[in-house]
Amino acid sequence: MIDSTTALYGLIGSPVSGSRSPWIHNHVFETCGIPGAYLTFDIAPEALHDALRGFRALGVRGFNVTIPYKEAIIRELDHIDPAAARLGAVNTVVAAPEGWVGYNTDGPGLRAVIERHTGALAGRRVLVLGAGGASRGICGALMEAGVSEIAIWNRSPQRAEEMVRELSETQTGHTVLKAVTDSGVFQAYPLVINTTAVGMAPETEATPAAIGDLHPAAVVCDIVYKPHRTKLLRMAAEAGHPVIYGIEMLIEQALLAQKLWNGISDEQVDALRNALILEFEQFDK
Ligand code: ATR
Numbered sequence: 001m002i003d004s005t006t007a008l009y010g011l012i013g014s015p016v017s018g019s020r021s022p023w024i025h026n027h028v029f030e031t032c033g034i035p036g037a038y039l040t041f042d043i044a045p046e047a048l049h050d051a052l053r054g055f056r057a058l059g060v061r062g063f064n065v066t067i068p069y070k071e072a073i074i075r076e077l078d079h080i081d082p083a084a085a086r087l088g089a090v091n092t093v094v095a096a097p098e099g100w101v102g103y104n105t106d107g108p109g110l111r112a113v114i115e116r117h118t119g120a121l122a123g124r125r126v127l128v129l130g131a132g133g134a135s136r137g138i139c140g141a142l143m144e145a146g147v148s149e150i151a152i153w154n155r156s157p158q159r160a161e162e163m164v165r166e167l168s169e170t171q172t173g174h175t176v177l178k179a180v181t182d183s184g185v186f187q188a189y190p191l192v193i194n195t196t197a198v199g200m201a202p203e204t205e206a207t208p209a210a211i212g213d214l215h216p217a218a219v220v221c222d223i224v225y226k227p228h229r230t231k232l233l234r235m236a237a238e239a240g241h242p243v244i245y246g247i248e249m250l251i252e253q254a255l256l257a258q259k260l261w262n263g264i265s266d267e268q269v270d271a272l273r274n275a276l277i278l279e280f281e282q283f284d285k
Pocket of ligand 1: 067129130131132133134135154155156159195196197198207208209
């Protein structure tokens with residue numbers, strides 16, 4: 001119940017309508033008995049700074065950041081977690097006693113989900129579909145996890161090449177980075193991750209690439225969670241491949257944010273994850 005002790009949390013971005021984050025976070029507050037409420041705020045670029053001043057003045061306890069502000073938020077922070085600084089993107093802000101601290105829970109969330117399904121990412125070879133903002137964050141997380149190779153396939157090949165150049169400049173590990181164009185390469189990678197929005201409702205019959213045969217042991221992962229079963233994941237599942245649903249990544253980054261905001265325990269995280277996935281599957285068949 002909302003009362004005078006309720007703390008405000010939220011999501012800033014544009015667009016934010018249709019986000020499932022309020023469903024997740026308000027479920028966490030209710031289940032864990034935390035006096036919080038989570039709302040979405042669709043903010044125009046020219047209003048960002050004023051909106052954030054308002055957040056400070058109102059004592060907002062914590063918030064998430066989505067497209068297009070994951071980079072722009074950094075200059076509004078007092079501190080940034082080193083891993084988020086390396087990724088160059090913040091999706092979670094904690095209002096701590098020492099000021100606002102920015103974190104990135106997208107990368108660790110993705111890593112945790114994939115590793116739970118398929119084992120450690122270190123040394124693995126990954127095919128990433130897409131070369132936009134989401135792809136950059138995901139490639140950064142894969143590099144942090146120590147994958148041996150990332151192949152980037154993009155509709156516009158020159159953008160994949162640019163991304164490879166950019167990632168090569170920042171990398172501190174030994175991941176082999178390459179841009180690939182031939183869709184025949186799909187057969188060569190045992191892990192495929194779609195980082196584009198292709199397949200999202202209402203264009204539910206679209207796939208990010210003409211997917212032919214996959215590696216016999218391929219696991220396919222999609223960041224799109226609306227619909228739950230994207231065309232890409234349906235095709236992969238029908239061909240007998242294990243799939244990882246986008247909602248799992250969204251839930252994982254949200255629960256990591258709740259750990260930062262409210263210190264929920266690993267046991268609470270496990271129980272919440274299972275309950276949320278089950279509920280989502282039921283109402284999003
Ligand atoms: P985001 O921040 O969500 O990643 P973005 O930076 O605009 O958004 O990147 C969108 C990604 O989706 C790009 O890789 C884009 O491919 P192009 O670089 O060729 O535009 C990809 N994309 C968008 N629409 C697509 C489509 N219909 N088919 C295949 N890829 C598509």
